[in-house]
Structures are given as C-alpha cells and as structure tokens.
Amino acid sequence: MGHIKGLKCRECGREYPVEPIYVCEFCFGPLEVAYDYKSIAKAISRKKIEGRDKNLWRYRELLPVDGEPQVGLNSGYTPLLRADNLAKIIGVDELYLKDDTVVHPTLSFKDRVVSIALTKAKEFGFDTVACASTGNLAHSVSAHGARAGFKRFIFIPATLEASKIVASLVYEPNLIAVDGNYDDVNRLCSEVANKYRWAFVNINIRPFYAEGSKTLGFEIIEQLGWKAPDNVVVPCASGSLLTKVWKSFKEFKDVGILKELGTRVFAAQATGCSPIAAAIKQGTDVIRPVKPNTIAKSLAIGNPADGFYASQVVKETGGFAEDVSDQEIIDAIKLLARTEGVFAETAGGVTLASTIKLVQTGKIKRESSTVICITGNGLKTQEALQGHTPQPHHIKPSLASFEEVLKKINQGQ
Numbered sequence: 001m002g003h004i005k006g007l008k009c010r011e012c013g014r015e016y017p018v019e020p021i022y023v024c025e026f027c028f029g030p031l032e033v034a035y036d037y038k039s040i041a042k043a044i045s046r047k048k049i050e051g052r053d054k055n056l057w058r059y060r061e062l063l064p065v066d067g068e069p070q071v072g073l074n075s076g077y078t079p080l081l082r083a084d085n086l087a088k089i090i091g092v093d094e095l096y097l098k099d100d101t102v103v104h105p106t107l108s109f110k111d112r113v114v115s116i117a118l119t120k121a122k123e124f125g126f127d128t129v130a131c132a133s134t135g136n137l138a139h140s141v142s143a144h145g146a147r148a149g150f151k152r153f154i155f156i157p158a159t160l161e162a163s164k165i166v167a168s169l170v171y172e173p174n175l176i177a178v179d180g181n182y183d184d185v186n187r188l189c190s191e192v193a194n195k196y197r198w199a200f201v202n203i204n205i206r207p208f209y210a211e212g213s214k215t216l217g218f219e220i221i222e223q224l225g226w227k228a229p230d231n232v233v234v235p236c237a238s239g240s241l242l243t244k245v246w247k248s249f250k251e252f253k254d255v256g257i258l259k260e261l262g263t264r265v266f267a268a269q270a271t272g273c274s275p276i277a278a279a280i281k282q283g284t285d286v287i288r289p290v291k292p293n294t295i296a297k298s299l300a301i302g303n304p305a306d307g308f309y310a311s312q313v314v315k316e317t318g319g320f321a322e323d324v325s326d327q328e329i330i331d332a333i334k335l336l337a338r339t340e341g342v343f344a345e346t347a348g349g350v351t352l353a354s355t356i357k358l359v360q361t362g363k364i365k366r367e368s369s370t371v372i373c374i375t376g377n378g379l380k381t382q383e384a385l386q387g388h389t390p391q392p393h394h395i396k397p398s399l400a401s402f403e404e405v406l407k408k409i410n411q412g413q
C-alpha cells in the first residue's frame with residue numbers, strides 16, 4: 001500500500017482526492033502529492049532501502065504509487081562519480097557528478113519521471129499516454145510507453161535535434177511535430193488534454209510525474225553515505241527537477257533517514273533561455289517569460305511552470321544561479337569528456353559551465369562539497385558539437401603513412 005494522503009494545492013492548501021488532475025479549482029495553483037510522513041517514517045529505513053534492487057523504486061514509500069511498479073524497473077540508481085580531475089581544474093576540493101547519462105534506457109533523467117507517470121497512468125486505467133516535450137521526454141515516453149503497451153501521442157517543437165526525433169520515432173509513437181517553440185506546444189497540449197481522456201504525463205499526470213525527479217536526490221544522499229552535499233547544481237527547464245531535488249533532501253530529513261541538512265541549491269541555465277536564472281540574479285520573484293534561443297534545446301522552456309518555486313528554493317537555501325553562452329556550453333561538454341570520460345548532452349554543458357562561474361565568483365566555496373547533476377547523454381545532441389571537435393588523422397593503409405602521422409603527433413606534444 002502507498003502512503004499518499006491525497007493531492008494538495010501548493011498555494012491555498014485545499015485538498016483533493018488522488019485523481020488525474022493538476023490545478024486547484026479555486027485559486028488555479030498547482031496540485032502536489034501529499035504524503036503521510038508519520039507512517040512513512042515507520043515503514044522506511046536505510047537498511048530496508050539498501051536491501052532492495054538497484055533501481056529508482058527502492059524509495060517507493062516516498063513515491064506516489066499504490067500497487068506494484070510495472071514501469072521503469074531498469075531506470076535509476078545511476079552512478080555518483082567523484083570527479084577529482086575536473087575538481088583540480090575548476091578549483092574545488094570535493095566534486096561529484098550525478099551521472100544520469102548512463103543506466104537509463106533512454107539515457108536521460110526523464111526515465112525517472114516517466115517511470116512514475118506511466119505506472120500511475122496504468123493505475124488510473126488509461127490506455128493512451130501523451131506529452132509535450134523538449135526532446136528527452138519524447139524519447140522516454142515513446143520507449144517506456146511501447147514496453148508498457150500504451151498508445152502514444154508525442155508533441156514536440158518541429159525544430160528539435162534530428163537525433164532526438166529519430167530516437168523517438170524508432171518506437172513508432174504518433175509523433176506530432178508542431179511549428180512553434182516548446183511553449184506553443186505546451187499550450188496546444190493543454191487544449192488537447194482538456195478534450196481527450198489521455199494521460200498527459202506533464203499535464204494532468206504532472207503532480208505524480210514530477211515526484212519521479214526526487215529519486216535523483218534520494219540517490220545522491222544514499223551514494224554519499226547517507227549525507228547531504230554542501231552544494232548541488234541543477235539544470236532548469238521548467239524548474240521542476242530543482243524543486244524536487246530539494247524536496248527529496250527535506251523528505252529524507254523529515255522521515256529520519258538524513259541527520260543533517262544544510263545544502264545550498266544552485267540553478268543552471270543557458271543565457272539564451274534563462275528566465276529563472278535572471279530572476280534569481282536580479283533578486284526578484286517575478287519570472288519574465290522569454291523566447292528561447294540556445295543549443296541547449298532540452299532546457300529551452302521560455303515560460304517555466306515551476307520557475308517561481310525553483311527561485312524560492314534557491315533563495316531559501318542560500319544558493320544562487322548562473323547562465324552560460326552556447327560557446328561556454330560546448331567548452332564544458334569537451335572539458336567534462338576530457339577530464340572524466342563522461343559525454344554529456346548540452347544540458348550537462350550548461351550545468352558544468354554554470355558551476356565553473358559559481359566557483360569563480362565565490363558563490364560555491366572551494367573547500368565545500370558539490371554535486372553537479374549531469375542529466376542527459378551527449379550521443380543525443382551530437383550535432384551541437386559539429387565543427388567543434390578535432391579532426392581525425394587521415395592516413396593511407398600503410399605503416400609508413402601511420403608513422404608519418406605519429407611523428408607529427410609526437411612533435412605536437
């Protein structure tokens with residue numbers, strides 16, 4: 001049995017039953033899952049978690065499902081890598097990568113949210129799942145939905161990376177490419193969701209879906225030996241992941257799994273789409289929507305649904321935000337690959353490049369511990385690196401030709 005009490009409005013606190021709804025009828029605030037933390041505290045322990053399979057369902061008491069999970073049994077529990085080579089270069093003592101580029105079937109952190117959303121969609125009895133996506137969600141819903149036997153309607157901006165379109169199409173969903181940016185796609189999907197009884201994972205299933213992001217935070221705590229880091233840097237699109245990483249830390253504290261919590265939460269965005277970072281840097285609570293223009297397409301949400309809440313978490317924890325140019329994103333992707341052997345997508349470049357700025361400006365202290373969230377795999381956004389990598393050494397199939405090149409390589413060093 002689950003430990004959900006119901007849904008609750010984040011603004012006015014009004015309570016609702018567990019249904020595929022997402023907005024308060026009275027104040028239009030977003031709904032959130034409410035749990036019975038007293039019963040969870042009794043049911044959960046470090047030992048119990050450690051004895052379970054290494055996937056995201058090991059934290060199931062704090063996830064919004066009632067029955068046995070059916071989706072995402074191969075998602076989650078990604079590596080937490082200590083990054084000493086990179087730490088030396090950027091000038092910090094203790095640096096970790098939460099590496100969501102691997103393990104997940106579709107190679108991004110979206111497999112976390114989709115695992116919860118589709119399990120919940122099954123519980124609600126839906127036969128069709130849908131989403132509005134900046135790319136990785138399309139890929140993930142297409143894949144997990146195929147295996148779980150759902151009909152799938154996937155809405156994307158038509159300008160998405162070609163590789164992400166192919167990666168979704170191979171699972172044969174109904175892929176709808178919309179002439180417009182993500183915010184146009186999302187607006188259209190709200191209309192479609194009102195008309196058709198489908199499980200839109202990030203619309204009417206959003207309160208449940210978003211809870212899946214907490215598993216990234218739970219894993220960080222467990223993998224640090226049941227300790228919270230001094231700092232965590234999170235890339236923001238809608239801002240949901242950032243709020244849920246913080247929620248996961250707080251929940252572990254509330255149910256007695258974590259003893260101390262003093263983490264500062266930092267937001268990372270691309271300058272070409274930085275409504276959340278801009279508000280934080282300007283010290284205002286007003287998130288001003290923008291028209292995205294960045295190579296970090298997975299983060300290109302100009303009117304972020306959770307932007308306000310993300311900025312409040314950053315403020316409340318004493319964190320800050322940074323934003324970075326396309327060139328800085330590319331340089332950071334290459335730096336991460338060169339130093340730690342991790343190939344991140346553009347969102348990972350945003351996170352690392354922002355972290356470097358936060359260290360340079362003293363917002364992240366050199367002697368503190370920092371976890372940076374690398375949320376997607378670079379194989380998915382290879383086109384961003386076109387013309388930015390070295391060329392191969394081209395030779396004839398002869399030893400002489402190879403040794404000519406070898407001489408040049410050795411001279412170059």
Ligand SMILES: *Cc1c(COP(=O)(O)O)cnc(C)c1O
Pocket residue numbers: 108109110136137235236237238239240241242298299345347348375376
């Ligand atoms: C979706 C996404 C995020 C963050 O999304 P939020 O909407 O802020 O929760 C971060 N990184 C990648 C690679 C993503 O696809």
